[in-house]
Amino acid sequence: MAPPRHRHRGFSRRIQYGLFFGYVAAAMGAVAGIALLLIARFDPVAFEGIRGLALDVTTPVSVATRPIVRGTESLASDVGDYLNAARTNRMLRQQLAESRRALVQARVLAFENARLKRTLRLVGEQVRPIVAARIVGSSLSGMRRFATLAAGSTDGVRPGQPVRAADGLVGRIAEVGSHAARIVLLTDGGSAVPLRVVRTGEAVLGEGRGDGAIEIHSTTAAGSGFRRGDLLVTSGVGGVYPPDVPVAVVMRTSGEIAAARPLADPARLDFAIVLPEQATPPPLAPPAGRRGR
Structure with missing residues (x-):
C-alpha cells in the first residue's frame, strides 16, 4: 500500500x-x-x-x-597592528633614515654657512683683498710645509703675497701658476714671521719647525718671557704681513723659547684669502740653516 x-x-x-x-x-x-x-x-x-x-x-x-x-x-x-607590524616597521625605519640624512645635511649647511660668514666678514675687514679661493691640497715632505690654492696669476696672485683664513694667518705665496698657487705655511722649516705677544706687546720672532708647530724667540734681551696660552699676532715689522693678524697660541715654554700652535690649521681649512703684498718679501730661509742650533 x-x-x-x-x-x-x-x-x-x-x-x-x-x-x-x-x-x-x-x-x-x-x-x-x-x-x-x-x-x-x-x-x-x-x-x-x-x-x-x-x-x-x-x-x-x-x-x-x-x-x-x-x-x-x-x-x-x-x-591588525600585529599583521601590519612589519610594514609599519619598514616605514618607520625609512623615515628614521631620511631624518638622519636631513640632520646630517642640516649640520653640513650650518657649518658651511658659519664658515662662509666668517670669510665674508674677513673680506669686509680688508681694504682690497686679491682673491678668496679654496685650498685644494697640501704637501708635507721633511721640514717643508706647503698648501695648494685654487687661484693663480690670472686671478692676480703673485709670489710673496700673504695668505690668511678666518682663524688667522696661513702663510705666504711661494710659487704661482696660471690657475693655482703654492703657499708656504707658517710651520715650514724656512718660514719666519715677525710677531707680537698680545699680553705684553713684546716683539718676537716666529719660525716654522717643520713639524706642525712654530718656535717663538724673544728679540729683546730683557724680554718678559712667555706664558702658556699667550696669543701671538703679526707685528707688521718688515712690511710683508699686515699687523694684528692672529697667528698662534703658546703651548709650551722653555726659558726664552716657546712652542706655539697655529690658529689656522691648513688640514682643516677650505678657503683662504690672498692679501695685497705690503712690501718686497724677504727670501725664504733655508731650513737646513736653522737645524744647526
Missing part, C-alpha cells in the same frame, strides 16, 4: 510545532507593533512610558555586553 502524500511533511512533530510557534510569534509581533503604533498615535504620554521601560530593561544588557564588545574591538585592533 502506497504511503500518503503528506507523509514527508508530517514525518517530524518538532517541525510541525516549530512552524506553529513561528506563526504564533509572527502574529504576536505584528499585533504588538500595531498596538505600539496606535499608542504612539493616540496616547504619546503612555508611549513615552513604554520607551522608558524598554530603556530600563535593555540598559543592564548593554552594560553587561559593553566590555565584551570593547574587548572584541581591542582584540581586532591588536590583531
Whole structure:
C-alpha cells in the first residue's frame, strides 16, 4: 500500500510545532507593533512610558555586553597592528633614515654657512683683498710645509703675497701658476714671521719647525718671557704681513723659547684669502740653516 502524500511533511512533530510557534510569534509581533503604533498615535504620554521601560530593561544588557564588545574591538585592533607590524616597521625605519640624512645635511649647511660668514666678514675687514679661493691640497715632505690654492696669476696672485683664513694667518705665496698657487705655511722649516705677544706687546720672532708647530724667540734681551696660552699676532715689522693678524697660541715654554700652535690649521681649512703684498718679501730661509742650533 502506497504511503500518503503528506507523509514527508508530517514525518517530524518538532517541525510541525516549530512552524506553529513561528506563526504564533509572527502574529504576536505584528499585533504588538500595531498596538505600539496606535499608542504612539493616540496616547504619546503612555508611549513615552513604554520607551522608558524598554530603556530600563535593555540598559543592564548593554552594560553587561559593553566590555565584551570593547574587548572584541581591542582584540581586532591588536590583531591588525600585529599583521601590519612589519610594514609599519619598514616605514618607520625609512623615515628614521631620511631624518638622519636631513640632520646630517642640516649640520653640513650650518657649518658651511658659519664658515662662509666668517670669510665674508674677513673680506669686509680688508681694504682690497686679491682673491678668496679654496685650498685644494697640501704637501708635507721633511721640514717643508706647503698648501695648494685654487687661484693663480690670472686671478692676480703673485709670489710673496700673504695668505690668511678666518682663524688667522696661513702663510705666504711661494710659487704661482696660471690657475693655482703654492703657499708656504707658517710651520715650514724656512718660514719666519715677525710677531707680537698680545699680553705684553713684546716683539718676537716666529719660525716654522717643520713639524706642525712654530718656535717663538724673544728679540729683546730683557724680554718678559712667555706664558702658556699667550696669543701671538703679526707685528707688521718688515712690511710683508699686515699687523694684528692672529697667528698662534703658546703651548709650551722653555726659558726664552716657546712652542706655539697655529690658529689656522691648513688640514682643516677650505678657503683662504690672498692679501695685497705690503712690501718686497724677504727670501725664504733655508731650513737646513736653522737645524744647526
